[in-house]
Amino acid sequence: MAIKESVRPGGRSARVQESIHQAVRALLEEQDRASLTVPQIAARAGVTPSTIYRRWGDLAALLADVAFARMRPEAEPANTGSLRGDLQAWAEQYLDEISSEPGRQMMRDVQCRATTGYCTTILGGQLQSILDRYPDETQPGVEHLLDLIVAPTVFRVLFSDKALSVEALHRQIDLALASA
Incomplete structure (x- = not known):
């Protein structure tokens, strides 16, 4: 149902x-x-x-x-003054939240939801709000950010014995920005 x-x-x-x-x-x-x-x-x-x-x-x-x-955000993502800085601040907070035991359990619970796409809608909205701050910069699309930042983060949290490191997370952000 x-x-x-x-x-x-x-x-x-x-x-x-x-x-x-x-x-x-x-x-x-x-x-x-x-x-x-x-x-x-x-x-x-x-x-x-x-x-x-x-x-x-x-x-x-x-x-x-x-x-x-x-998961619903209570505030806009942090504004550091740069696209890279905003993405790093957002991704580090996301990694921290879902790497905790309550965050891991939340991710397992979310898998039980009958409707799909809700997570990408929430996360995509947060990422889009960051992108909207920098209209004059070359930008990756939201789907690109989901694929290169969110997907490996979630995969490592759920299926690895250790979460993605902050350094590896920053490399994923650099990759996403360089391939935009």
């Missing part, structure tokens, strides 16, 4: 969603995720389990939605 994206913002639906998200976050701080259940979340949020099943379908989809909510 796909998560309903067209729910109107604000109102009861938004309050219910936020209380359920808060319940998930609180319970994950208190207990192991393997022991987490929909009835526990519903009780903590003050809703019935059917409310959760109706909106998300299952626990994996709910956990993915909570993970996606954490």
Whole structure:
């Protein structure tokens, strides 16, 4: 079951969603995720389990939605005054966030989402906001940045015994800018 994206913002639906998200976050701080259940979340949020099943379908989809909510940026990417500097600051922060254990778990949860493309939409939007600051510079496209910066970063975080180093991350940024 796909998560309903067209729910109107604000109102009861938004309050219910936020209380359920808060319940998930609180319970994950208190207990192991393997022991987490929909009835526990519903009780903590003050809703019935059917409310959760109706909106998300299952626990994996709910956990993915909570993970996606954490991914939404709260502020514009840092403005260092240069395209390279902005990309480095953004990429270092992204690497730091997803290399942490909560970040790794968020990446695993995101894989459970039924709809695809949401991560690239969020990350692509952040990268586009950086590119928009430098309209007079030769720029790589957003897809190019996703392929050369984000993809190797995610791959190393999820499938390697150690994350991409900051030096290797900077080399990927240099490669992306040089091949623009």
